[in-house]
Amino acid sequence: MNFPMLWALNPYGDAVFNERQVPLLLAELDRLPEAYGGTWLEQARELCQIVQAGTHRYLWFVGD
Template sequence: MINMQVRGDSRDVVARAKAGVRWTSAFADLDPALFPMLTALMPDGDAVFNRRQVPLLLAELDRLPAACGGDWVGQARELCQVVEQRVHRYLWFVGD
């Protein structure tokens, strides 16, 4: 399971999602040219998105295949809003 959090510069957790991203082979099948942000997700690693990358991530979520969807998508959108509200905030996808 990949957990989602918004952290500040000092890595303090500002917000976190209740749902996590359940890794499936559908994520591995995403085309990196079409989903450069989401292909950064790994089940056993971390991916961090800054305020300038969030719009790109949101655009990818709009066209995400159903096989990769779930409750986490809406919660990721909410966390993206938290990141966009202030500088020095980052959306973290934290793998196991």
């Protein structure tokens, strides 16, 4: 499977998704195998919904 949005996530670096990229990220989250699920998945979906609920919002993942 191809996951270009999730590929951008790195535990040691930052990743930023804009309002146009969030739907692509959500689609990839929906396609993840169940083995990769967990509470983080629901939290990520909730954050995506916050970005989609407004304008000029970004989803930032901050690494170590």
